[in-house]
Amino acid sequence: MSIKLYGYWRSSASYRVRIALNLKAIAYQYVPVHLVKDGGEQHQTSYLGLNPAELVPTLVDEDEDIILNQSLAIIEYLDEKYSSGIKLLPEHKLQRARVRALAQDIAADIQPLANLRVLQHLEAQYKVDAEGKAVWSRHWIEKGFGAIEKRLQNTAGKYCFGFDLSLADVCLVPQIYNAVRFGVDMDAFPLIKRIHENCNKLPEFVAALPENQPDAQ
Amino acid sequence: MSIKLYGYWRSSASYRVRIALNLKAIAYQYVPVHLVKDGGEQHQTSYLGLNPAELVPTLVDEDEDIILNQSLAIIEYLDEKYSSGIKLLPEHKLQRARVRALAQDIAADIQPLANLRVLQHLEAQYKVDAEGKAVWSRHWIEKGFGAIEKRLQNTAGKYCFGFDLSLADVCLVPQIYNAVRFGVDMDAFPLIKRIHENCNKLPEFVAALPENQPDAQ
Numbered sequence: 001m002s003i004k005l006y007g008y009w010r011s012s013a014s015y016r017v018r019i020a021l022n023l024k025a026i027a028y029q030y031v032p033v034h035l036v037k038d039g040g041e042q043h044q045t046s047y048l049g050l051n052p053a054e055l056v057p058t059l060v061d062e063d064e065d066i067i068l069n070q071s072l073a074i075i076e077y078l079d080e081k082y083s084s085g086i087k088l089l090p091e092h093k094l095q096r097a098r099v100r101a102l103a104q105d106i107a108a109d110i111q112p113l114a115n116l117r118v119l120q121h122l123e124a125q126y127k128v129d130a131e132g133k134a135v136w137s138r139h140w141i142e143k144g145f146g147a148i149e150k151r152l153q154n155t156a157g158k159y160c161f162g163f164d165l166s167l168a169d170v171c172l173v174p175q176i177y178n179a180v181r182f183g184v185d186m187d188a189f190p191l192i193k194r195i196h197e198n199c200n201k202l203p204e205f206v207a208a209l210p211e212n213q214p215d216a217q
Numbered sequence: 218m219s220i221k222l223y224g225y226w227r228s229s230a231s232y233r234v235r236i237a238l239n240l241k242a243i244a245y246q247y248v249p250v251h252l253v254k255d256g257g258e259q260h261q262t263s264y265l266g267l268n269p270a271e272l273v274p275t276l277v278d279e280d281e282d283i284i285l286n287q288s289l290a291i292i293e294y295l296d297e298k299y300s301s302g303i304k305l306l307p308e309h310k311l312q313r314a315r316v317r318a319l320a321q322d323i324a325a326d327i328q329p330l331a332n333l334r335v336l337q338h339l340e341a342q343y344k345v346d347a348e349g350k351a352v353w354s355r356h357w358i359e360k361g362f363g364a365i366e367k368r369l370q371n372t373a374g375k376y377c378f379g380f381d382l383s384l385a386d387v388c389l390v391p392q393i394y395n396a397v398r399f400g401v402d403m404d405a406f407p408l409i410k411r412i413h414e415n416c417n418k419l420p421e422f423v424a425a426l427p428e429n430q431p432d433a434q
Contacts, residue, residue, distance in 0.1 A: 068314055074314075076317060077310065093298060098285070101290035105287065108289075109329055
């Protein structure tokens, strides 16, 4: 097995890569990096050599001698290298651009604002408590989902873009997992909710669920 | 001219797209969207039809009848469609993956944390003042630049990846503009500083500078 994924069960960026690996039918070794225990294993010297940003996920492909961070870059790399499974980026350049934009609506404009390090910083800097952190997270998720719900009115079928799974679904599903965790009312986003249900009927999505990882608590 | 860019002079995501358009030698019409005046033109109905996320930039390509958001998706689209100017994504898949990852280190892990809407929200929610907002911004920029500086030790030449410009430089330069604005000491990041100086010797970067836009104040 040439592929190793360093991740954390509840990290939504790790969750994206797990879904993608499953949809591409790529076997991989999962190496848990505990983001909380002992102050966070992502800050330890042994991990910094792999990823100086002290974030997960990191993918190592021993075949190619490449160490890669950033979930979207990882997924596009896997999609370009492996013809197995589902093509996650469409062949047509306009469609590919739209898929990338929706994926980035999540990966750049929602997820980074409500991830662990930001919530820890809000607590340390401004004494924001658990409920305050949930309010902060919901604010950005609901703002982002509001815009995505409108975009999906023009593109959605069974999935974000018609009836083919894509990188957009791979990003959307983990963000919904986070949304539910922070108490977002998903009934406000009926298209997103329906796509979520459709995706989670597929074994590739189920196997990638946080609670189905060996490091789940 | 089939390309219209809706942007704001000081938005670093808009700045990225301006650099890319210049490096690709693509003529375009620039349509300013004032992010502050009258509560922000990005929130007005006339703009929401183009971009329900109420963010800039948005690119309209009338040739293809496409309206596209997300600066990285826009730039990859332009790079795939137009063979003119410089190729911003390398041909080799490993190199392309590395370029995308560094671009996303900026576009997902730095910029979204210190942009206008987040700073406005910190002020509204936690009464963070101007100096507090600068402290917050510097925190995320310095953290991100620290990791990028380490990565560049393995990849940098004149630019982020050897001697060819790429999407990584297109993202890095606007982030440095922001860093300087918030008072980050760039001497702590000598490789980033050198790449910045090299890029800003090129007319394509100079023409894209915030202060050289018609809506600059």
